[in-house]
Structure formats: structure tokens, C-alpha cells
Amino acid sequence: MIFLNFLISGISLGSIYAIIALGYTMVYGIAKMLNFAHGDVIMVGAYVCFYAVSRYGLNPFAGVALAMLVCTVLGMVVERLAYKPLRQAPSLAVLITAIGMSYFLQNTALLLWSSNPKVFPSIIGRGAFKLFDGRLSVSHVTVLTIASCVVIMAVLSLFIGKTRLGKAMRACSEDKGAAQLMGINVNATISLTFAIGSGLAAIAGALLCSAYPTLMPTTGALPGIKAFTAAVFGGIGSIPGAFLGGIMLGVIEIFAKAYISSQLSDAVVFAVLIIVLLVKPAGLLGRMTQEKV
Amino acid sequence: MSKKIFVCAVMVLAMAASAFGASFKIGATGPLTGGAAIYGMAAMRGAQIAVDEINAMGGIQFELRYEDDTHDAEKAVNAYNALKDWGMQVSMGSVTSKPCEATAAENFADRIFALTPSASSAAVTEGKDNVFQMCFVDPNQGTASAQYIGEKGLAKKVAVIWKNDDVYSKGVYDTFAENAGKFGLEIVSTTTFADGNDTDFSVQLTDAQNKGAELVFLPMYYQPASLILAQAQAMGYAPKWFGIDGMDGILTMEGFDKSLAEGVMLLTPFNADAKDDRTVKFVAEYQKRHGEVPNQFAADGYDCVYAYCQALTQAKADPSEDAESLCPKMIEQFTTMVFNGLTGENVRWSANGEVTKDPKGMVIRNGAYVGLD
């Protein structure tokens, strides 16, 4: 029973990593860039939601919707100002700009919202489903997070697989030059990718802070790195991979704490990651790209 | 708007004071940005209130300058050097332990006296005759906690959750573990967390619960502690909770469900709900300026400035003296004087820079501190 409880804790934590990783992997898949500011967009989303709900008494779901709106706009503005001018630049330059953007968002948040941690009101309360006479409990937030992940995954897969815009995205991800020649507006497609990714970040922010309710300007940074790891773990660019990678990472982290050592859990998590990448160099569900000679 | 006017007024006052050239320059470093900014900002704001109060009285005048060290030893030394260039005469060290260890070594080498508000590790003062602490030193907190729990018979079986990459947490944990046996406590569960895995505490709490811990000792700051309390409640685990001074502030978090902290005990030198005049006045002023209830760091910062005020007055020091000539005078004053502040009555310092004051045992009842005993 303890084992099952730990498994559930792992899945709860993992589902949070997964939902952040979805945003990472989507942007990477299409725009081929590691958007290190993603974690900080999550933080902004959580703050917007916090103020909407706690200060202005909005319905939590309206709060999330507002946060999505703000983050989508923020994502598009960031993309327009900081990433778009670097479309032709080496990928490292974009990486550094993203890191600069991450610092920028964190420090703006610090000035706007102060360093005092805020306790986030859970968007669906702190209740839990009790199973086996209460010996096993699964919190509502976990269920909601996993459900959101699955829904987002399905919608994203359908969107990318079936719609015209999705097709354009895939084309851009395969070959930007060729896509352009086929009459696809590459810039607009990438902007759209960022808009969707940032909208997802708002949902991730609300769920992250519902599960682990303290909110600070640095809240997004470390989960962001963990989620990035999860995305790579599952095969970066792959949407189901991000989900699987996130869940696995959460479960491994909790099991490492429980059965190996709480002191070395981070080392264990990263060691497992390295081993997996050595066996499957493109992550769990990643595609190995064939190199052309 | 009123805030702006106020800031202007303060600036005018500060400029006026410096124009006369008759003020003592107090320099300090602390994390004003980054993850630890909350502690640095609090200490700075508390100290600034004290400076403004003292300057308004018209006697001894102070000029306070805080530089950002982002909770990093390297940046703290940079900040310290910038303060030296500014002409710092006495120092308030750094707010957090590791940066303060680094700046304390500089203080010692440069013969600039330092009184840190809150850097509590033993290594801060070790081997340095001119570095003093306003807060309890970590090992003392560990021992005092074990003693308190043991002597009051709060529990026999104890679990500890500590932060494995934090000097403060480790310092308290070490002496707690060392002395627990002496006071009849049995540590049945010891688990840790660190930056990056400080969100989920189910494993730590399950371990404590399964090993039958009646009390969980939390040597950490209040932010992770608030998560632990929430998760313990969610899993239906209700042991006694015992925290140290870093726990102070938990009630002031915006949106915190105070019922979670019901019955939490902590050893803290400061209580924002205290009814004495000075505390009431300080808390009101802090709230007016910053819209928040001050925590222990703010009170420590405030006390440091008043301690300096007392020491400099008693030493009949003159603002024209340089840091090196003030240093021996301050050492003499601090090792002999008795100070009354927000964080303690009859505060004394030993020659090695450690403070002696009574830790106040507090318990949280109905969302407010109540004195234990």
C-alpha cells in the first residue's frame, strides 16, 4: 500500500512535470529552440491567476482563462521582440536570448509582485479521492492535472495532425526553407506555436501552484529545468514523449527518495536519465533522424 | 502616491543628513533579487525604518546602504567592496549565512566592524574578533530546540526533515541530532530535500508517520514548511510540529490558510503580534510603507541599527572617524553592553560574537502567536 501511495505521489509530481514539458516540447518540435523562458511564463501565468482569484474574486476557471490570455499575448510579444529577429542566427544565440528573457521575467515579477511568497488558492480545492478505506488517496488536483495533460495531448495531436495550420507547423519543423517555398508563412506559424505554448504555460502554472501552492518569482525556474529534462527524457519534440517523460521523471524522483536516499534523489534522477539516453539516444519516444550524407 | 511622497521625504532627509557630513555610514549586503530576496528585502526595510526613526530624533545620524548579493558569496564580496568604496564605517555584514562567511572574512581582514542581522552559521563569527551576530547561532538553536522538546515532554519519538543544500538547516540539524539523546528524544526518521525537489514531501511525511513520530522538527524557512503542513494535512497526518526562527513569517504569507499552522510551535526571537509599544509601532510603520507584516529578518535589521546607535553613542564615537578606529571601540562596546530590542531583552554578546538572548517559545493558536510556557 505504501508502494502504491508513493506511486501516486510520483504520478502527481510527474503530471506537473508533464504538463510543463508539453509546452517545451511543442516549441522545440516546431521552432527547434530551447525556450528557457518557458518556466517563467508559467510563473507569470500563476501570478495572473492568483491575483484574479485571490484579489479580484474571479471564478478560478475564469482566472485560468484570463491567465491563458495574458500568457498567450506575452508569449507572442516575447517571440516578436526577442526571438523573431534571430530567426537566421545560430541556435545558441537564441538560447542565450531565451535565458536573458528568463532573467527579465523573473526580475520584472520581483519588482511587480515582491519576493514574498504567496499561497496559491487551489483552483479545485484541496480534496482527495479516497480508495481502499482511505488508505490510498489521490488528490483532485492530480486527477485534474492528468486529465488536462491527456486532453491537451489529444487536442494538440489532432491539431497538428489534422488541421491546415498543424500541417504548416509540421512542414516548418521538417524544413523551413521548403515550407516557405510551398507558400507557408513560416514566421506566422512559429508565432502561432509560441502563442499555443505560452497558453499551455498558463494552465501549467495554475496546476503547478494548485498542487504545490507557494508562488514566488522563481517558482517557474527549477520546475522548468526539470520539465525540460522530462521532455528530453521522453524524446524532445514528441508530444506523447513529453507526457511519458514527465510521469516517469516524477515517479523516479519519488522512488529514489523513498527507496534509495532522499539526499541523493536528484543524483539518481539524473543518472537514470543518462542511462536511458545511452540506451535510447533520442529519448523514450523520440525519432532518430537519419543523417544524410 | 503617498508612498512616493514619503520616499522623496526620506531621500531629502538622507541628503540633508549627508550634506552635513555628520552621519555614520552603515553598509550591508543581502539578497535583494533572486530566490532569497525576501530575507534581504526584509532586513533592509527593517533597518531603514530604524535609521529614519533615529535620524528624526536629531541626535546621532545614520546613512544606510544595502547592496544586492543575490545570496552568493562571490557577489557578496563584490557588494562589500562597493560599500568600501562608498566609505562604509561600520558594517551589517550579510543577511544570509554563506555570503556572510565570505564578507566576514573581509571584515576581519579590513578591520571593519560587522554586526549581521541574521547570518546564523557558526563559521560567520569563528576566529573573527570583530564580527557579531544579532540572531542566534545555528548550533544553539538546535540544542535549544532539543532541550525545549525534551524538558517540556512534548514528544519522545521525533522526525526531522531538513534541507540538504542549506547551511542554516544543516547547522541546526547537526546539533539537534547530537543533543537529542541527552534530552530523552529518539530521532526515528531523518529525511531531506533540496532546491529542485522541494515541492513534494510525501516520502518524508510517510516515513515520519510510519516510524511513529509524535513530533516533526522542521529546521528550515517557512516557505517549504508551509508546503509540508499542507501536504501533511492532505494525507491526514497530524503530529506536533516544531520549527525554529526561520518558521517566523509563515502567518504573513498572502493567502496562507492559517488553520494549517494551528498548534505549530517555534522558537523565535520576534513576534509581530506582541503588544509592547515598540513592536506595535514598528509593525505599523512597516505595514504602512510596504503593505506587509514584518518578519524576524526585518526585526533583526531594525535591532542592528539600534544596537549600533547605542554602541556608537556610548563610545562617544564621531562620524569623522574611519572604520579602523571605530572597530576596537565597537568591539569593546558590544562585548560589554546590554541591549534591549524587538528581538530580545537584556541582549548580550560574548567575545566570540555570539548573542545571548532568550529564545521565545511560541505556539500558533487561532492564527496568532501565543507564548509557550
Next chain:
Amino acid sequence: MTMRRLINLKRVEARRIYLTYAVVIVAYAVCQVMSSTKFLSSSMRGMLVPICAYMVMAVSLNLVVGVLGELSLGHAGFMSVGAFSGVAAAIIMQKTITYAPLRLAVAMIIAAIFAAIAGFLIGIPVLRLKGDYLAIVTLAFGEIIKSVLNNFYLGMDSGGLHFSMLTDTTRLLKGGRLIIRGPMGISGIQKIATFPAGFILLMISLMIVFNLVNSRSGRAFMAIRDDRIAAESIGLDITKYKMMAFVMSAALAGAAGALFAMNYSTIVANKFDFNTSILILVFVVLGGQGNMLGSIIAAAALTILPEKLRQFSEYRMLLYAVILIVTMLATNNAEIKEFLGRLNPFRRKEEAE
């Protein structure tokens, strides 16, 4: 670098190398003079050693990122290994080598050896991967090093050295000293790092890197970077060359770590985290991949910048972020690049050649 080889180089390349050395030497001389005449502020004086350490870090990372073309996100891990092993060595040798500069030199060599070993061990799995996967594995190793050092205890007493993991079980005899104390790191370090030592380390690093880059191996590195498959098809042993660059880079980072750590009275493993790795990567990218002089200048500029922004108090780090973004945008803007290129007489000659 032997004279003959330098003569054999293309003139442009040789000139670039000379220019790098010249800039470093002149900058050192100017700083020394200003420092000894008290013309330099305490703030600047205090940054001389860390700037040297960061310059060496940038140069060494540039070997991997710029010359070899592989993204590493865990370079601070090697700095950490070097810092801890170097400082521990210096403390152990405190009684045996009383002459501080010699102790510093020996400590830096030991640090370089330990970091090189770490680089070799990490290189075995890492170099089988490529691209972003390689990057994430280096990040993972950086985190593992941090996590392990946070749980590592090393003590010394009359019975010799004792170490333990997770908890302190060294059980030192009376008079012993616990050197590395897990999360509390090392305290009470003697500050023996000096600016001249930093300068010498930087010069040695430059010599090693230039020598490597302009040798047979260096040409192999660049062939691998520019077209791995073509390089492989002409029979280059890719893993060997990659490993060589990786280990060399780790060793230099280790020495820099020891220099850095011995400039402060205390260090903790958390200092050398992902953010520090990123900071060094920023130096390399901003200075130009493969451009050692650029790395050096970027390291100095970005270390001094936040200090010079102190007057803006709470807006300091915000401004830093804005400047970073704007600089990246500007240096990658084709028009601005061309404009700068026209201003630079050095480059025009290069093109004419």
C-alpha cells in the same frame, strides 16, 4: 607553442593569436599599475581574480562549444570538482608547503587533474550522444556533481584522510579538521589566489588552447564540427578527438575553479549550479564561438556589468537582462554586423588576403 609552427600558420591566424596575447598582457599590466597606485577602486580590485577565473572558464568552454561544436550545459561541474579538490589539497598541504604561491600552483594542478579525470569519465557516455541530447546529459552530470558534493564529507587528522558520503562518519581524532562538510562546503579557506596567478593561468590556458587548435588535432576538431560525416569518412577517430578536447577543457575549468575558490573564504557546491554553467556559456556565445579573445572580453564585461549597474539598485538585474537581450539581438543583426565589420580595419585586411 613552438616558433616554427607559428610561422607556418596562416598570417591572419597568427596575427589573431598575437593580438589575443597582446591584449591580455597589456590589460594585465594596466590593471597591475592601477592597482598598485591605488587608482583602482576596491570594487574593481576585488573582481580581478574572479574575472581571470571566468576568462579561463570561457576559454575552456569555447574549446568544446566553439571549436568542437558541441553544446555543454554542465561546465560549472568541472569548476566545482576543481574548486573542491584544489581547496582540499591546499588545506592538506598547508603545513608541508608553506610558500603560498607554490601551494596555489600545486593545488591548481591537482584540481586540473581531478577535473580531467571527471571529464574523462563523463566523456565516455556523453560523447556518444550529439546535439541537444549531449547538452542535457552534460546538464545532468553538472547536477549530479552538485548533489554528490552536497553529501560528501572529507576530514583529515593525524591518522590521514577520511571521507564519507551522506552523513559525517569520519570520526576524526582530536585536532583533526573536517575539510569538506557536505552542504556547508568548505569554510575558513586561506585566500591565496592572486591576480598574477590568475594572469599566468590565463596565459597558460591560451597557449594550450591555441596550440591544440592549430595542431593536427585542432584541424580534426574543426573538420568534425563542420561536417562530422565527412570527417568520419576520411578516417578521423572522432571519439578520440572529441575526448581530447573535452578532457582538456575540463582540466582548465578545474584549475580555474581552484583559483576562484581560493579567492574566497568559503565555497559551497550550490555555487556551481546550472546558472553558473549558463553564465559561462553566455560569455562564449557573446564573445563569438571559436573566438578566444571574444570570450575573454565577454567574460570581463559581463562580470563587471552587474557591479556597474549597482546605482540602479532594484532595477539592476532587470537592466542586466535587457542589456543581455539587446546585445544578442544587436550582434546578430546583419546590418549592425556589417557596420561593425566596416569599422574594424583588422577584418578588412583579413578579407583582402
